[in-house]
Amino acid sequence: MVPKLAAIGCLVILWSGCQSAPVVEDTGVRPANLPADINDKFYEAGVADPWLARWEIESREIYKYRHRIAASIGLGQGFVVADVGCGTGLFEALLSDLVGPLGKVIALDISPKFVKHVTERMKKENIENVEVRQCAADSVGLPTASVDTIFVCDTYHHFEAPAQSLASMMRALRPGGRLVVVDFERIPGVSRPWLLNHVRAPKEVFAQEIIDAGFAFEREVAIDGLDENYMLHFRRP
Numbered sequence: 001m002v003p004k005l006a007a008i009g010c011l012v013i014l015w016s017g018c019q020s021a022p023v024v025e026d027t028g029v030r031p032a033n034l035p036a037d038i039n040d041k042f043y044e045a046g047v048a049d050p051w052l053a054r055w056e057i058e059s060r061e062i063y064k065y066r067h068r069i070a071a072s073i074g075l076g077q078g079f080v081v082a083d084v085g086c087g088t089g090l091f092e093a094l095l096s097d098l099v100g101p102l103g104k105v106i107a108l109d110i111s112p113k114f115v116k117h118v119t120e121r122m123k124k125e126n127i128e129n130v131e132v133r134q135c136a137a138d139s140v141g142l143p144t145a146s147v148d149t150i151f152v153c154d155t156y157h158h159f160e161a162p163a164q165s166l167a168s169m170m171r172a173l174r175p176g177g178r179l180v181v182v183d184f185e186r187i188p189g190v191s192r193p194w195l196l197n198h199v200r201a202p203k204e205v206f207a208q209e210i211i212d213a214g215f216a217f218e219r220e221v222a223i224d225g226l227d228e229n230y231m232l233h234f235r236r237p
Helices: 008-016 050-053 064-072 092-099 112-124 162-172 195-197 204-213
Strands: 080-083 103-107 130-134 145-154 173-184 214-222 229-235
Touching: 064 092, 080 092, 080 162, 092 103, 092 112, 092 130, 103 112, 112 130, 145 162, 162 173, 162 204, 173 204, 204 214, 204 229
Parallel strands: 080 103, 080 145, 103 130, 145 173
Antiparallel strands: 173 229, 214 229
C-alpha cells in the first residue's frame, strides 16, 4: 500500500528533506527533470489505435477502475467538466453520463490524432454533450470562469509548462470549482523502474506546485483497487 496525504503540508516538508528527492526547478517553464521526449510521440502523425491497445486494457489500473475513478470526481447533473489530456477518450462516456444532458464535457488534448479519434468516437457512440478540442502544451485555452470541474488523469506528469497550464486552469474554473488530479505514485524502492524514469516527481511535489498556483488542497481520495495511482482534489478559491 502507498501512503495517503493525510496532511499535505507536512508531507511536502518531509519530502523536501529527503536526499533522494528529485530536483524540481520552478523556472516558470519546462521543468528541468521532465523527460525531453515525453510528448513527442503524441504529435507524430498516425492513428490512435496503438494507444487504445496500450491504454484501454484491464492490466491498466486507470482502465480497470475507470468507473470508480469517474464516480469519485464529484460531478453532478448540469456540470461543465473539462478532461485535460483526454487521450483516447476513455472517460468521455462516463463523464457524459455523470453531467447529464444539461451538462457538458470538454475533452482536451495536445495530440491531433487523439482529438480526431475522440471526435469520431463520440459520433460513433452518439454522445452529444462532449466537445473535443486541441489545446496548447501550456494552456487549456478555455474562457474565464467557464467550467465547474477540471479532471487531469495520468497527464499532469506530462505538463511541459505546469505553472502556465495551472494558471490557465485557475482562470477557466468558476469560483469554488474543483481540480481533480489522478497520477502515478513515484516512490523509490516501490514504484516500477519505468515509472521512476517517466514521472518527474512524487505526488507531494505535484501537490505543492498546484498549491503554489493558488489552489486549495481539499483531500486525497482513496479508491479501492488503485495502487500505482492516486487522486487529489483541489479547489479554486
